[in-house]
Amino acid sequence: xxxxxxxxxxxxxxxxxxxxxxxxxxxxxxxxxxxxxxxxxxxxxxxxxxxxxxxxxxxxxxxxxxxxxxxxxxxxxxxxxxxxxxxxxxxxxxxxxxxxxxxxxxxxxxxxxxxxxxxxxxxxxxxxxxxxxxxxxxxxxxxxxxxxxxxxxxxxxxxxxxxxxxxxxxxxxxxxxxxxxxxxxxxxxxxxxxxxxxxxxxxxxxxxxxxxxxxxxxxxxxxxxxxxxxxxxxxxxxxxxxxxxxxxxxxxxxxxxxxxxxxxxxxxxxxxxxxxxxxxxxxxxxxxxxxxxxxxxxxxxxxxxxxxxxxxxxxxxxxxxxxxxxxxxxxxxxxxxxxxxxxxxxxxxxxxxxxxxxxxxxxxxxxxxxxxxxxxxxxxx
Amino acid sequence: xxxxxxxxxxxxxxxxxxxxxxxxxxxxxxxxxxxxxxxxxxxxxxxxxxxxxxxxxxxxxxxxxxxxxxxxxxxxxxxxxxxxxxxxxxxxxxxxxxxxxxxxxxxxxxxxxxxxxxxxxxxxxxxxxxxxxxxxxxxxxxxxxxxxxxxxxxxxxxxxxxxxxxxxxxxxxxxxxxxxxxxxxxxxxxxxxxxxxxxxxxxxxxxxxxxxxxxxxxxxxxxxxxxxxxxxxxxxxxxxxxxxxxxxxxxxxxxxx
Amino acid sequence: xxxxxxxxxxxxxxxxxxxxxxxxxxxxxxxxxxxxxxxxxxxxxxxxxxxxxxxxxxxxxxxxxxxxxxxxxxxxxxxxxxxxxxxxxxxxxxxxxxxxxxxxxxxxxxxxxxxxxxxxxxxxxxxxxxxxxxxxxxxxxxxxxxxxxxxxxxxxxxxxxxxxxxxxxxxxxxxxxxxxxxxxxxxxxxxxxxxxxxxxxxxxxxxxxxxxxxxxxxxxxxxxxxxxxxxxxxxxxxxxxxxxxxxxxxxxxxxxxxxxxxxxxxxxxxxxxxxxxxxxxxxxxxxxxxxxxxxxxxxxxxxxx
Numbered sequence: 006x007x008x009x010x011x012x013x014x015x016x017x018x019x020x021x022x023x024x025x026x027x028x029x030x031x032x033x034x035x036x037x038x039x040x041x042x043x044x045x046x047x048x049x050x051x052x053x054x055x056x057x058x059x060x061x062x063x064x065x066x067x068x069x070x071x072x073x074x075x076x077x078x079x080x081x082x083x084x085x086x087x088x089x090x091x092x093x094x095x096x097x098x099x100x101x102x103x104x105x106x107x108x109x110x111x112x113x114x115x116x117x118x119x120x121x122x123x124x125x126x127x128x129x130x131x132x133x134x135x136x137x138x139x140x141x142x143x144x145x146x147x148x149x150x151x152x153x154x155x156x157x158x159x160x161x162x163x164x165x166x167x168x169x170x171x172x173x174x175x176x177x178x179x180x181x182x183x184x185x186x187x188x189x190x191x192x193x194x195x196x197x198x199x200x201x202x203x204x205x206x207x208x209x210x211x212x213x214x215x216x217x218x219x220x221x222x223x224x225x226x227x228x229x230x231x232x233x234x235x236x237x238x239x240x241x242x243x244x245x246x247x248x249x250x251x252x253x254x255x256x257x258x259x260x261x262x263x264x265x266x267x268x269x270x271x272x273x274x275x276x277x278x279x280x281x282x283x284x285x286x287x288x289x290x291x292x293x294x295x296x297x298x299x300x301x302x303x304x305x306x307x308x309x310x311x312x313x314x315x316x317x318x319x320x321x322x323x324x325x326x327x328x329x330x331x332x333x334x335x336x337x338x339x340x341x342x343x344x345x346x347x348x349x350x351x352x353x354x355x356x357x358x359x360x361x362x363x364x365x366x367x368x369x370x371x372x373x374x375x376x377x378x379x380x381x382x383x384x385x386x
Numbered sequence: 387x388x389x390x391x392x393x394x395x396x397x398x399x400x401x402x403x404x405x406x407x408x409x410x411x412x413x414x415x416x417x418x419x420x421x422x423x424x425x426x427x428x429x430x431x432x433x434x435x436x437x438x439x440x441x442x443x444x445x446x447x448x449x450x451x452x453x454x455x456x457x458x459x460x461x462x463x464x465x466x467x468x469x470x471x472x473x474x475x476x477x478x479x480x481x482x483x484x485x486x487x488x489x490x491x492x493x494x495x496x497x498x499x500x501x502x503x504x505x506x507x508x509x510x511x512x513x514x515x516x517x518x519x520x521x522x523x524x525x526x527x528x529x530x531x532x533x534x535x536x537x538x539x540x541x542x543x544x545x546x547x548x549x550x551x552x553x554x555x556x557x558x559x560x561x562x563x564x565x566x567x568x569x570x571x572x573x574x575x576x577x578x579x580x581x582x583x584x585x586x587x588x589x590x591x592x593x594x595x596x597x598x599x600x601x602x603x604x605x606x607x608x609x610x611x612x613x614x615x616x617x618x619x620x621x622x623x624x625x626x627x628x629x630x631x632x633x634x635x636x637x638x639x640x641x642x643x
Numbered sequence: 644x645x646x647x648x649x650x651x652x653x654x655x656x657x658x659x660x661x662x663x664x665x666x667x668x669x670x671x672x673x674x675x676x677x678x679x680x681x682x683x684x685x686x687x688x689x690x691x692x693x694x695x696x697x698x699x700x701x702x703x704x705x706x707x708x709x710x711x712x713x714x715x716x717x718x719x720x721x722x723x724x725x726x727x728x729x730x731x732x733x734x735x736x737x738x739x740x741x742x743x744x745x746x747x748x749x750x751x752x753x754x755x756x757x758x759x760x761x762x763x764x765x766x767x768x769x770x771x772x773x774x775x776x777x778x779x780x781x782x783x784x785x786x787x788x789x790x791x792x793x794x795x796x797x798x799x800x801x802x803x804x805x806x807x808x809x810x811x812x813x814x815x816x817x818x819x820x821x822x823x824x825x826x827x828x829x830x831x832x833x834x835x836x837x838x839x840x841x842x843x844x845x846x847x848x849x850x851x852x853x854x855x856x857x858x859x860x861x862x863x864x865x866x867x868x869x870x871x872x873x874x875x876x877x878x879x880x881x882x883x884x885x886x887x888x889x890x891x892x893x894x895x896x897x898x899x900x901x902x903x904x905x906x907x908x909x910x911x912x913x914x915x916x917x918x919x920x921x922x923x924x925x926x927x928x929x930x931x932x933x934x935x936x937x938x939x940x941x942x943x944x945x946x947x948x
Contacts, residue, residue: 016459016580019420024574055577068577274899276921353864353880353900399766412769482738483747506734509765512750513729517738526811527706529735544818547653547731553704554815561811568829600776602747606759607772617911619918621931628941631912632948634928639910640787641832641856641889642948 008304010073017074021081024054030085036213037088037358042168044126047089047213048096051082052123056093060314061105065113066121072310076255080303083259084266087362088213090259094252095164096120099370100127100173103245104192107233116171116192128169129249130160130219131242138375140175140242141184145221147176147191152228154178154191156221159203162369166217167202170195173245174219175238188238192230199224210361243320249370250323251313254306257327257334257366258299264334264341264359265295271345271354282344291344295337302330321383328376331366338363387442390498391432391466392489392519393425395450395457396509410605411478412509421457424504427565430572431534432502433465438536443467445498449488450477455588462583463575469588472596480601482510486518487599492591494523498560500541505530505564516564527562528555532569644673647722649713650689651732652681652698654817660728661687666789667726667782670755677799678716680709686798693799694720700805703817704732707810710739715806717744722779729783737783747775753788766886767909825859825875827883832858832891835878835905836866839894839915839934843871848938849893855945856889863901879904893934897922914938 010018028050036043051057059075061067075097083090101120104112119125136142145158156176163172172193179187193200203218233241269292272283282288309322338360342349349356367373397403397417404413421429429446436442446466448454451474458469472488474480480488493501501520506513513529520527532552533544539559544552546566575583620630636642648664650657657679668675676692680701686693694716701708713736717725725740727733729751741748754761759772760782827833834853836846846866853860862872864879878885880900890908895901897913897920905911906925913926914934923929930937 012456012459013580013584015456016463016575016583017577019460020463020574020580053576054574055579059577063578068581070577070581074577270903271899274903276924348899397765399768403765403768405769412765481747482750483741511762511764512748513734514738514741514748514750517735518742521739521742527735528812530731542815545731547817548658552818554818556813556815557811602741602745602777603749603773603775605771606774608764609770609772611767611770617923617925617927617929619923619929619931621918624932624936624940627930627932627937628944631928631930631941632944635889635910635912636790638927639889640785641858641910642787642790642945 010077013070014074014077017070018077018081020054021056021078022084024050025081025085025089029082029089033086033088033213034352034355034358036086038352040207040212042088042213042215044168047092048126049123051093057096057123058101058121059097061101061117061121065105066118071314072251073307073314076251076306076310079252079255080259080262083256084263086213087256087260087359088211090256091164091211091214091253094249094256095129096127096169098249098252099129099164099245100169100171102248103173103190103232103241106244107190107241108192111229112192112232120171125170126165126168127171127173128163128165129245130163130166130172130174132162133158133160138371140188140239143175143177143188145174145176146180147178147189147226149178150225154226154228154231156191156193156199156224156226158221160219162206163217163219164214164369166215166219167205168215172219173232175242178235178238182236185239187236188242189235190232190238190241191226192232193224193226197224197226208365210358210363210365246370247320247323248313250327250376251306251310253366253370254302254309254323254326254330257330257363258303258306260359260363260366261295261299261302261330261334261337264338264356265292265299267354267356268292268295268341268344271348288344291340295340298333299337302326302333305329321380324371324376324379327366327371328373328380331363332373334363334366387435387439387500388496388498389432389435389442389444390493390496390501391425391428391444391446391461392501392503392515393429393446393448393457393461394422394504394507395419395448395454396422396507399508405608405610409607409609411608414478419453419457421460422504422507424506424508424565424567426572427567427569428502428504429461429464429466430570431565432500433573434570435500435536436465445470447472447489447492449474449480449485449593451475458588459583460575462586462588463580464573465579468586471588471590472593473590474593481603482512482514483518483602484597484599486515486522488593488596489515489519490522491596491598493519500536500559501525501562503562503564505566513564516562520562523562525560525562526557527564528557529564530566531563532566534563534569644671644724645720645722646671646673646675646724646726647717647720648675648677649725649727649733649736650677650679650681650687651728651730652679652685653703655682655685657681657685657687660730660786661689662791662794663728663784663787663789664726665689665795666791667752667755667784669791670789671724676720676722678713678804680712683801686801688795688797689799690795690797691799693801694804695801696804703814704735705810705812705814706735706739707812708808709736710743711806711808712804713740714743716804724780724782727781727783729785733783737781741781744779744781745777746779746781747777748781748783749773749775750783751785752782753785827859827861827876827878827885830859830885831887832856832889833861833878833885833887833905833908834858834891834893835861835863835895836872836893837863837895837901838865839896840866841894841935843869845935846871848935848942852891852893852938852942852945855942856891858887858889861885863895863898892922892926893938895922896920897925
């Protein structure tokens with residue numbers, strides 16, 4: 006067992022960090038305030054750097070790097086801007102990856118290649134008003150009509166919704182089948198007749214990443230847009246979410262790291278009673294706990310990423326990583342605000358934004374409760 | 387076309403420095419290392435030159451312990467074709483003339499058309515190596531360039547002088563140029579190029595094979611300048627204070643020269 | 644000890660840094676002479692012998708030609724120390740001379756203490772004492788590190804220098820500085836306005852001082868938020884992080900957000916009525932005064948200097 010990044014992984018971290026600090030960080034505060042998604046900055050540039058297809062083979066326009074590199078990239082982006090982090094994570098893990106895993110060669114050429122190259126932005130639509138982690142509750146329907154599918158229904162809380170061009174969507178293709186069976190995955194492109202966007206969510210955090218409602222009204226899709234086999238949509242969704250959890254866990258680690266570093270810098274500078282507050286044991290203990298928790302969570306994330314890269318089963322690993330990392334992010338960011346005191350509560354420092362951003366990591370792509378279910382059921386089965 | 391870029395690995399200048407045990411350099415443990423900022427511009431300009439002329443081969447050279455290979459990998463990922471690592475575990479003990487001698491010895495029969503260096507290193511900051519390499523190889527050298535145009539063997543550059551003034555000069559290759567900040571915008575190495583960099587040639591050459599110049603100077607001592615903290619407080623009549631302040635600025639800073 | 648001082652001339656004028664060379668020579672002690680490629684119509688103030696090569700004949704800076712002219716003088720004078728300013732001229736020419744003479748060169752000297760040369764390292768965070776192993780030493784002096792209390796008033800006695808020779812580098816012309824957007828991170832001198840300036844009209848006062856010092860003006864957050872100064876000039880966590888040679892904080896109390904943006908400055912002057920303001924912690928000099936009185940006075944004195 007070697008706890009050391011490879012040369013490539015180090016280079017990738019340095020590159021993404023430099024990029025994130027120079028290009029992404031300066032506008033993070035303003036974009037958050039304006040709830041503005043800056044596509045050229047937050048996505049197109051990632052494409053130019055080869056981040057949008059980082060884990061896919063070169064023949065599909067990817068960089069052929071491993072999942073740890075991917076985790077590092079999301080982490081470094083999220084360290085300065087969680088919205089940019091989730092943009093990459095949702096694009097790669099939730100849209101490009103299921104097409105890579107389940108798509109036909111033709112679908113990969115048509116959809117994955119431009120996604121990997123960063124020419125098209127991807128999104129994922131599973132959640133509905135009455136179905137989230139309970140994919141079996143999916144109400145959106147897709148009915149076969151000759152060579153076409155007709156979709157009807159609504160998807161909510163869709164990251165990059167509206168801005169994305171390519172969507173992986175889940176719909177019930179068999180009304181008779183129970184629960185998980187009878188759901189299928191589809192690839193839908195923005196502009197398809199009958200596919201429109203509903204309201205844009207106003208959120209607590211990750212405000213620079215758009216979250217939209219997708220509406221399908223007699224949306225007709227060619228049969229060729231079915232992703233994977235008919236009726237196997239649930240499997241596609243679960244496999245996709247295994248990978249997605251690595252992305253979100255990495256996002257959480259990045260947020261925590263950003264808040265932690267701000268707290269350390271502050272503790273070295275801020276003087277009370279003529280002493281930098283970092284010299285007080287009360288503050289040191291807090292910083293020590295923050296650092297320890299982040300490192301522990303990071304190791305879990307890298308382990309899950311390692312297993313994903315090696316083709317090993319990583320479902321439980323990614324659930325543990327996401328659970329630990331997101332709860333760590335929430336704890337660490339809250340503590341960072343506390344270390345900064347009154348300043349931490351103001352928008353002058355980024356920790357209040359990080360605290361707001363951290364909360365979502367405990368919720369999306371499976372709440373912490375769901376992660377515990379995943380882990381627990383694997384233990385008991 | 388044959389291009390050489392000389393780069394140095396230096397500590398991140400934000401690091402907390404300590405003086406080493408011998409008291410003649412900074413302690414090199416527990417520092418974050420990166421490519422000398424000036425050299426990033428040199429690498430970028432070399433890669434742009436290659437993109438312009440198409441048929442070019444860029445060698446990136448660096449002197450130091452195995453650790454400098456990390457920085458060389460970045461240059462390879464930015465677009466250099468091969469690396470020449472001059473292995474030396476005591477690079478901080480080498481003075482500029484020795485460093486230049488090693489580079490010149492490496493470069494002498496390789497027919498480089500253009501040699502790029504940074505104008506100085508961020509740690510030692512002597513600003514001598516590029517010019518010395520050129521003198522040793524009897525090549526023209528132009529320092530502190532902020533603009534570089536190559537056309538068919540003729541090179542036209544702008545040198546940064548004082549007060550924002552630039553001098554435009556022209557010369558023919560082979561030549562050495564030393565790069566100033568702002569010459570270009572160094573690219574981020576892309577993911578695919580980072581992955582490709584590991585397959586590029588990176589040869590190590592022991593420094594003793596190339597070191598033929600004797601040291602002409604040595605460091606006696608490294609120390610921290612007097613601490614600030616509890617600065618001077620001056621009070622009094624405004625006119626008197628203004629005179630006093632001007633006097634202090636004259637004595638303590640270089641800005642009123 | 645015998646020194647040869649290399650003065651600078653550009654575009655028809657002797658540059659003002661020759662007195663730094665003289666100051667260094669006086670600190671070292673010994674006899675000295677000066678060399679310049681320039682013109683009798685613009686001689687440096689120097690009470691000594693000047694070896695002068697005619698700029699009309701040799702043109703603007705050409706490394707090879709200047710090198711050979713200087714080597715000609717060195718051959719006549721046999722100096723032990725050859726002194727340049729650490730300028731675009733000095734750092735370009737000095738290594739060529741050092742190599743030709745097989746001499747050690749010490750760059751950007753800031754002090755001379757009992758025979759050893761002191762230079763900065765790592766962005767001036769550290770100092771290094773250097774000794775040269777060769778008989779002849781070449782040095783370049785950090786701009787402003789050496790200064791004369793009084794400028795010499797005499798004119799030098801001139802001895803002409805002539806050689807034959809051309810260089811490989813062709814001079815095409817000068818390009819003047821461009822006006823345009825401000826980049827505080829590149830400014831060597833910054834004078835910043837804080838809440839203490841009181842009203843927007845007083846920004847000009849601060850800008851004038853910056854101009855008199857040859858620098859740029861900046862501002863703290865509250866001043867920018869009040870839209871008295873544009874955001875590109877804001878120093879601090881939400882603005883620019885700067886590390887100039889001189890930072891003058893006018894009416895800035897020193898909130899931690901501001902300090903984070905400027906504490907790496909080499910020399911900090913704070914002008915504040917409050918002696919206990921936190922800016923005092925990072926200031927090399929705290930001038931306890933009302934900036935509205937002091938700043939215009941300072942500007943005026945600097946301008947007549």
